[in-house]
Amino acid sequence: MALPENMRQLQQRLALRRLLFQRLFRPPSSPHRPFTSNTSLASRSRPQLPFLSIPVTTRRRERYFTTKTRRWLRHEGSLFVRYNIALWGSLVCVAGIILVLNQERLEKEFPTPHEWSFITRMRVRGAKNADKHEGPKGKNWDEIIVSCKEALKRLEDPNKDGAGVRELINDEPLSIDGLGSVGKDVSDKSENWRRGYYETMMLLASSLERVDGWVKDRTRNIVCPPQMVVGPSNPRPEPMPPGAPSAPKEENCEPAYESAENTYLRILTTNGFNAKQRLDAALAYAYFLDYKKLPDAAERVYDWAISIATESADPSSPPPVDRRTLTINDQATPPSDNLLSALTAIATQKARAGDLSAALPMFISLLRARRSLPSTAPDGSAGETTATARSSWWLKLWELAKPPQYPPPPPDGTQPPWRSPKNLCEEAALHLYIGEILYSSQDKAQMREEGVAWTRDGVDLAEEQLRNLGKAGAADAREKCKECLTTGLENWSTMVKRLAKQEAEQRRKVEEGGGGGGSTFGAFWSQPKPQEVEARWAAEEKVVQERARRTSELLIDAAPSQSFAQSLLRA
Structure with a gap:
């Protein structure tokens, strides 16, 4: 059925009006033409080419912060935060793990009391590690001193690790200029706390x-x-190390550190050690004080040391030491370990100062x-262990999981010692002291020969004990025996070389004096030539060289260095 003419015209007008409205309200960002984007004849798969768009002659404003842009920025921001948290969190975790493993390794090597706080223990471990291991420029003394002082401040602070530490109560409080009160009263603290406090101060x-x-x-x-330092008091200064700044001038300098005397007085006046x-x-x-060339003050401190060593002696028995000659009284009870150590130090100081007449009786009394x-040990045990059983990897891992134990306290030195391997090495050292003093007395040739004999006996005793200890012996005993053996071989070699040289000179003089003239029968009464009979001291010089070659394996530790993982798994 055909539509009337007026209806057909109305439809055309509506279509034209709709097309005008679409072009009027179309978004300005759409550059496409109507017949390519708004008609049903346009293909959705047809590519939109730039040259098909209508050219724009005027610049249109475009909104940037749209809903879509806001969602994109929010997504990118969340990714940035998540990646940074993951990255820096991983770095912090790795750094924390390294710190914990490093502190665990240092704790195994340098144990600290478990009742201290973590910061105090870390400072003490760092100071001990810096004291043992040298850097490219030597030991960092400033790091050691600063770490020890900071640790001592925390240990003496009642609000941190010093709860229970009190000031000394005396009628006349001891004080040092710049330090105030000298020592503290730490008698209420545990033994481990006091021992760690003492080690830090030392x-x-x-x-x-x-x-x-x-x-x-x-x-x-x-x-x-x-x-x-460059100044009038030092006209010839030493050069600064390579890479260091120029030397300072004397007028710009001041003391960098306090004297060690203050710290020693704090230790000696502390109540609880x-x-x-x-x-x-x-x-x-x-x-x-000896190093500072203060012999009078050093002598008073040595007397103080003898008083400390004899304060535990039985008052009803005879005095353990003669205070005039500083020799041990044979009628008294056996001397304590502290008394033997004090008298040995005093005798060594007298020998170093040249007072051989006073040092020799002291050394002989100590050796006796x-x-x-x-x-044998007082408790009947074997004493120091000479070997340790090898543990499996499982036991090492189990030991790694457990916290390192603080070592038990050593003896306080108030009891008489026994002839342990370390004390036998002390006897070897006394042989060396006596031999050196006898050889130094140039009165008679017989005294020099006795000095060589005492030195030879000391070397034999040190070598015997070092071989008995083996590779797994006590570290302190092995170190003492190695020191005695090295010093004894050096002294023995020096003595024999000098005597061999004197002997060669004497024989040369005898040959020159008896070479000219003589009776007809001189050939029948002449002595053998030096080349035919070897001199006594020249032969002993070869013995010393052979002994040094034979004992070289005992003086060199060929154990390989442990890696970081092996040090952690050390039982």
């Missing part, structure tokens, strides 16, 4: 000894030894006292 004192006299340049904050600890501190303090000691 490490600080020994480090301050090494930097005694060092100065600091105020203008450049440089620390160096005094022999490198046992006799062995106070004696070791007193002897170290006396050595420091050590030989009279029992050959």
Whole structure:
């Protein structure tokens, strides 16, 4: 049925109006033409080419922060945050694992009391590690001293690790300029706490000894030894190390560290240390005063050390030592380990100072006292172990999982020792001291021969004990025996070389004096030539060389170095 004419015209008008509305309200970003995008004839798969679009002569404004853009930015931001958290979190975890493993390794090598806080233990372990291992420029003394001081501050702070540490209560409190009260009262703390506190103070004192006299340049904050400072008191300064700044001037310098004397006095006046600890501190303090050329002060400290060593003696028995000659009284009870150590140190100091007439009776008295000691331990045990059983990998892993145990306390030195391997090496050292003193007395040739004999006996005793200990013996005993054997071989070789040289000179003089003239029958009464009969000391010189070659395997540790993993798995 055909539509009327007016209806057909109305449909055309509506189509035209719809087309105009579409072009009017079409988004400005759509560059496509109507017949390609708005008609049903256009193919959806047809590519939209730029040259088919209507050219735009005017610049249109485009919105950037749309809903789609906002979603994209939110997605990119979340990815950035997640990747950074994962990356930096992984780095922090790896650094934490490395720190824990490193502290675990240091704890096995340098144990610290478990009741201390983690920061205090870390500082003490770092100081001990820096003291044992040297860097390219030597030991970092500043790191050791600063770490020890910070650890001691925490140990003496009641709010941190010093709960229960009190000030000394005396009628006249001891004090040092710049330090205030000298020592503390740590008697209420546990034995492990006190031992760690003592070791930290001794490490600080020994480090301050090494930097005694060092100065600091105020203008450049440089620390160096005094022999490198340029000034009137040092007209010929030593050169600075390669790569270091120029030497400081004397007018710009001030003392860099406090004296080690202050730390030693703090140890000696602290209440809570046992006799062995106070004696070791007193002897170290006396050595420091000898180094500072203060013999009177050193002698007073040595007397203080003898008082510490004899304070545990029985008052009803005779005095253990003659205070005039400093020799051990044979009628008294057996001397304690502290007394033997104190008298040995004093005799060594007298011999070093040249007072041989006073040192020789002391050494002989000490050797007689050590030989009279029992050959077995007081508890009937074998004493120091000479070998350790090899453990399996499973046991090593189990030991790795457990925290390292703090070592048990050593003896306090108030009881008489027994002839353990270490004390037998001490006897060998006394043989060497006596031999050196006898050889140094140039009065008679017989005294020099006796000195060589004493030295030879000391070498034999040190070698015998070192072979008995084996590779798995106690570390301190092996170290002492190796030191005695090395020193004994050097002394023995030096003595024999000098005697052989004197002997050769005497024989040469005899040959020159008896070479001219003589009776007809001189050939029948002449002595053999030097080439025919070898001299006595020249033959013994060869014996010394053979002994040094034979004992070289005992003096060199050929054990391979352990890796990081092996050190962690060490049982």
